Amino acid sequence: MTTAETETGVLAGEQRMLIDGELQLTSGGATFDVLHPASEQVAGQASDGTIEDMARAIGAARRAFVTTDWSRDLDFRYHCLTQLAQALERNKERLRRILITEVGCPVAVTGSQIESPIAEVTHWAEHGKNFDYLIDNGVHDTPLGPARRKIHYEPVGVVGAITPWNVPLYLNIAETVPALMAGNTVVLKPAQLTPWSGSEYGRIVADETDIPAGVFNVVTSNANDVGAALSADPRVDMITFTGSTATGRAILAAGAATVKKTLLELGGKSAHIVLDDADFNAALPMAAMMACVMSGQSCILPSRILLPRSRYDEGIEILKTTMENFPVGDPWTPGTMQGPQISETQRQKVLGLIRSGLDAGARLITGGGIPPDLPVGYYTQPTLLADVDPDSLIAQEEIFGPVLTVTGYDTDDDAVAIANNTIYGLSGEVSSADVDRAFAIACRMRTGNVTINGKSHFGIGSPFGGTKQSGLGYRNGDEGYKEYLETKTIGMPE
Template sequence: MTNVDADTGVLAGEPRMLIDGELRYTDSGALFDVEHPASEQVVGQATDGTVTDVERATAAARRAFDESDWSRDLDFRYHCVNQLHEALTQEQERLRRIVITEVGCPVSVSGSQIESPIAEVKHWADHGRNFDYLVDTGIHETQLGPARRKIQYDAVGVVGAITPWNVPFYLNIAETVPALMAGNTVVLKPAQLTPWSGTELGRIIAEKTDIPAGVFNVVTSNANEVGAALSADPRVDMITFTGSTATGRAILAAGASTVKKTLLELGGKSTHIVCDDADFTACLPMAAMFACVMSGQSCILSSRVLLPRSRYDEGLEILKTMMEQFPVGDPWTPGIMQGPQISAMQRQKTLGLIQSGIADGARLITGGGIPENLPTGYYVQPTLLADVDPASEIAQTEIFGPVITVTPYDTDDEAVEISNNTIYGLSGDVTSADDGRALNIALRLRTGSVTTNGHSFFGITSPFGGTKQSGLGHRNGDEGYREYLNSKTIGVRP
């Protein structure tokens, strides 16, 4: 174990991956660097796994599924997942420091990245324990006479989980724990920028649970071909992936030859429709906060704000004031709510899209550059762009930075049309003094989820997923658990 740096709080994580119950380095001993985005300094390393390593992990997961009782012993799975919950709770503060180190997530808002996913482990243990894996649907008339039908839910098999860097520990839990509780075995490939949020999970499972060797594996790598190999491997029955739409398309293509089951949560370009009867002083400060609190690195962020033309200037002034006052800085400092972008590349992408928006006619209200008081670290000023053409690049491209674009509209119909006119359909917001009006607009949006009047759609008990090119399938809720199961219909004597 490495120690916390006394001055910065930075913490290096587990450098080894977990394959077939063994914490190990890749055969060559190759490592890749992990950088702290708030200091731009290398703070540790992780083993640089290869295609051979992912093949070993897949072989171990295949054997564990085919030859062990893991998929059939519900009580044992419940015991193991509860052990994992207890172990993660014990190591909660270490995990928090690792996430802050890797991601630059401010300590003040780290609860959603640490406490929430740890609580979800316990939820999935209980959900899986109480789930009905054999359902009697009653007697049905057929051409051959009456038959009673039962539906059996079986584990899919080997699940390959490829996760992103924005909320890495949360998504490592969300993509693997329900899969494990449902009886699957797992190979986790964490993002290159945040390997420790995966390797720490592997270490804790190996050291503090009775999960058998091969049931859970972690392969870290700085090479894209490792994830591609996992997606294409015929021994893998299912791929679950969260990340960009472009990578999601590549994963679909890689799994096509084996018709692999695929669960995808992809990009978003969501809108917040603010109606002319809304309380601007209540809803717009929250819109600005949500745009900045994770440095804009959130797929469900409603980064496009649509304001009624009749109150356009009023809304812009409220957003401007909030974004100029938003606390940006060192993620280790209490009270800071926006940290750095994850990397130099991500910051450059964000700044480049801002300039593209200005070139296309958007008006820069505030921000647009690097904070003068933060010359070190990959920081971007909270940025507000007005008069944004809904067909422009910045209105159509997921930015993943602390940027709000604002477009005026005249009617509810026009607002709905603007909202629906992208390739994405992940989430959205509607605010109106009239709950019925807000609901009517929400019902017309081609998106997987909508928050109306601040009442959030998101939670572990409700399905979450995208439409159009924002994804396939769902996480959370009963629907999300069933994604990791195959259904089998059986006809029996009445």
């Protein structure tokens, strides 16, 4: 690593894609620009892959799955992923600078996007090495006599991974490493706004590991139809996707003809129910901070705060104070906790939803626009809206910006009904001095994950997935690993 690469500041990433073990540009050399959202300037280029490039990558993955020992050699997979973890660790400061350049994520909060995914590579290598791929299910009586049954877990085949831009390196790792350790081959299609977190990953695999050609491929592109081609290709056995519910529906439709296995983590509109006996000074400042720390660009963010009417004004004041004092600015500056939105398009979506909330009768408490001291960069003020109608657009649609909505409720039943009044069911939160009461509320929330009194549900050892239109299947935990495996039951003589 050069001295320049260890310094702070904008850093362009790897332009080339990884297809069949070779780092390469697309035919003709076409590229597209990658913008730094804090400066609105072009930071560099990425290869603008085509449908033909995607087809070659899928063909390479199919060939590698069928003709190599990757799916059968557990020890070799463990060796390669241990190499990968070590290589990512060596490259982590370069990856950090690329992440900040692409996303605008403040350097102070990059740990969850750099150190955490590197640690997860080691976790999945160990998990896969120790997983029991063959289980004796005992002897069973049948009309033809006793039969012993064994359950064999085996790789799905070719996995297509389509990842979003909000936490790109983390999700590139989360959607590919367990798949690889389970014995699958992979084609990764990174988000258009954050191609380098994928192409750098590909470079590291090619240059610093023994992962065979074709086992792992990365295709970057600025065209939506390239990702669609991955979803529809009959040579792909499974699609794993994190992103919007609208795109998730399209992926399901594209894979329907071949009945693809599909793992989806989709949108969220999570509610934080603050009960009347809660410690407001403990719960609400953290709620306000979490709304801002990733510029609101988090699917599990509890963006709807539900307050008891008996303490409504008190809660509003605490949220207001925190949001008005939250450090927003240049992501390269230590101490900054909120950077820009990923793009001007995303910022305008956020501002438009704020306007729609005001038009529907919400009351603006603070924020609502562009910070006057940050005229350059895609910044949005931390925004608090009160008196929000639970049926209004801003209470129903995922905002993906530093915006909290507040709605009052009268009873616990009322709070649960409001929390469940959405097509989404990804996450949620309950705050109360009475943990049993909070647990009872959590059990009634129609969502895949709930945090009680700040004790996070999210972790590599616990299953994470959504209900309703927030997704299908699980990441993390043993359940998450099994998503990348097929279950085969074998009957045999006793």
